Amino acid sequence: MSFRLSLILLNVLVIGGLLGVIFWRVFSLRRSPESTPANLTPFLADEVLEGRRLERVLGWTLLFTVITVVTLLAYFLWEPFRGVEMEKLFLERSIDRGATLYANKANEGYDAEFSLLCADCHGPDGTGGVALFTLQPEGDECQLKKNKNNPEVPQCAPNQVQWTAPNLTLAPLRYSRAQLIDILTYGREGTPMPAWGVKSGKGPKNVQSINDLVNYLESIKVTPEEAVKSAEAAVADYRQAAEDLVDNGESDGERAGLQVDFEEAEAALLVAQADPTTSAEELEDLQSAADRLEAQLAQAIAYRDDVEALSDGGVLFRLNCARCHTKGWSYFENDPANIDLPPLPAQGSGAYGPNLTNGSVLLQFPGKAGKANQTTWVTDGVPEQGVYGLRGISSGRMPHFGKVLTKAQIRAIVEYERSL
Ligand code: HEC
Ligand code: HEC
Structure with missing residues (x-):
């Protein structure tokens, strides 16, 4: 039985006992009214009353005063610890609720009724993922009704893309709590990130749930040391991936680079051309597959270089x-060889x-102190x-990088930005 439950039972027993005594007194008095009134019965002598009897009463008073003082003191000393424990408990419960909100089926805390499936896009462990997103064409000609869904105007067809959903174990290092609350409440227009807060007029969740989510994100964040280490590794990985796209050293299968894919497609075309039984249709298909791979390869080589x-x-x-800061980066980056996408505009534009x-940026941060600012x-x-x-007036939307990148890395980025 828990401490809390035993206290409740004790209270119930005491109250029940008191009520019992009161009832008993009332009924027993009614049944046998006293024969002599109390003020007429002989009582103790003054010596006894003012001596032993008084001392005994005073003794009891002292004892109960001491008990009260000690209890109050103990309460006073213990209360702050209890408060801290309760705060911890509340936070733990909030994190649990946040975990359930975050979860998808791959997570332990998943609940079909409550979970918001953040994990579908940001990954079950929060380290990032991709979100499917339909890009609507933006060119002026695409606003015309006759060009919508018109196969003759392919540049006006919507594109299905995979949009990078960021690693959230870094988010609390880059954003303040208030910023995270804003992001979750309002989402990010024009990206797959939805608005979740009632306050935005679009989302279903109240302030408490948004706080639960932020507490959950705080609970899965990595340390700044880990963040810096992964940022370093990411640079090498990025360079490697660009090379692998063209040629990853494997020689067969889909996982080989585009170079091999293209060579295989060309070889298949040559074989088919040499074979008199190949139909014109098959030849055309093989030719267009080879042409497509050639264009993808050219794009991938340009990207690698x-x-x-x-x-x-x-x-x-x-x-x-x-x-x-670069429109389209989030979906281009996943698939730089996708020649169907509109070209990526200049970096940083x-x-x-x-x-x-x-x-x-030279205008915004001019002069000698510009770089430092x-x-x-x-x-x-x-x-x-x-x-x-x-x-510049900050809108509070930009994340900051002092906890996830080293000073040298930030200086290198600033150097690059000033050259754009
Ligand atoms: C449909 C996919 C999708 C879902 C569901 C989704 N997000 Fe996102 N989220 C994104 C994308 C994509 C971005 C990045 C938007 C951009 O490119 O600016 C993002 C951005 C964020 C950011 C900002 C991160 C940063 O570093 O800038 C946070 C925080 C975040 N999401 C938390 C959540 C939480 C919590 C949930 C669940 C309540 C959630 N997201 C649900 C796709 C999603
Ligand atoms: C989540 C989106 C986001 C990311 C990621 C981001 N920025 Fe920003 N950045 C902004 C916004 C929004 C502003 C406008 C200022 C504001 O609203 O506070 C801005 C402003 C700036 C400015 C000032 C430009 C001017 O002319 O006023 C610079 C410089 C800058 N960012 C550099 C960076 C660098 C460097 C990084 C990466 C290390 C970065 N930003 C990452 C959103 C972002």
């Missing part, structure tokens, strides 16, 4: 900043975050409505 020529600052920019190219902005930022650079 571009990455090879890029400074570490440039790679770090793509991994940490391009998501907001602006999307959710402002355009950083054509020297615009820009580094401080990227590292720590300023609170919402605070001033940065020459005439």
